[in-house]
Amino acid sequence: MPLKETIETEYKNALKAKDKTKISTYRLILSSIKDLDITNRSGPNKKETDDEDIKKLLKKMVKQRAESIDIYKKNNRTDLLEIEQNEYNIIIEFLPKQLGDEETKKICEELISKLGVNSVKDMGKVMGELKKLHSDEIDFAKAGPLIKELLNS
Numbered sequence: 001m002p003l004k005e006t007i008e009t010e011y012k013n014a015l016k017a018k019d020k021t022k023i024s025t026y027r028l029i030l031s032s033i034k035d036l037d038i039t040n041r042s043g044p045n046k047k048e049t050d051d052e053d054i055k056k057l058l059k060k061m062v063k064q065r066a067e068s069i070d071i072y073k074k075n076n077r078t079d080l081l082e083i084e085q086n087e088y089n090i091i092i093e094f095l096p097k098q099l100g101d102e103e104t105k106k107i108c109e110e111l112i113s114k115l116g117v118n119s120v121k122d123m124g125k126v127m128g129e130l131k132k133l134h135s136d137e138i139d140f141a142k143a144g145p146l147i148k149e150l151l152n153s
Contacts, residue, residue, distance in 0.1 A: 002051060003051045003054045003055070003094060004033055004049070004051075004054060006094065007026060007029055007030060007033070007094060008030065010022070010026060011023070011026035011027070011030060014026055021083075021086050021087075021090070022090055025086070025087045025090040025091065026090075028061075028087070029058070029061070029091065029094075032057055032061065033049065033054060033057065036049050036053055036054070036057055037049045040053065054094075055095060055096075055136065058091055058094055058095050059095065061091050062088060062091050062092055062095065063141075065084050065085075065087055065088035065091065066088065068080075068084045069081060069084050069085060069088060072084060095136075096136040096137055097137065098137060098138070098139050099134075099137050099138055099139075101142065101146075104138055104139070104142060104143055104146060105146055105150075107130070107134060107138070108126070108130070108143060108146055108147050108150055109150060111126055111129055111130060111133075112126055112147070112150055112151065115129060117151065118151065119151060120148060120151045120152060122151065123144075123147055123148060123151060126147050126151075127140070127143070127144065127147065130143060130147075
């Protein structure tokens with residue numbers, strides 16, 4: 001089932017269950033998808049919105065929530081923190097599971113040895129290959145510094 005349909009189904013279930021947190025979060029997601037549809041239909045590169053576009057959108061939303069969570073923690077705003085955390089948890093359910101730090105490090109090490117690179121100058125090659133092979137399952141905000149560290153050692 002396409003991702004958009006899955007989200008719409010979950011939205012309908014939340015409406016039936018009268019779960020206010022989920023309802024507002026799903027509305028937010030569906031609204032963003034609708035904006036994305038409009039953007040994709042207008043402009044020079046007309047195309048249908050596919051699951052990859054929606055995943056990118058959801059990743060962006062997750063990143064925004066994570067940044068807000070950090071800010072709210074620093075400023076001791078538990079009321080807002082709870083709201084953002086709930087939205088974060090709901091949105092992340094629609095994304096593929098991210099690999100942990102150990103698995104990410106192992107994949108990066110294997111890729112570096114496979115490509116035969118040993119300098120930070122080659123970091124772009126490693127990142128490019130990593131994005132080709134593992135774009136959905138690796139957090140690149142963590143992978144970048146890790147690759148830099150591996151190439152420096």
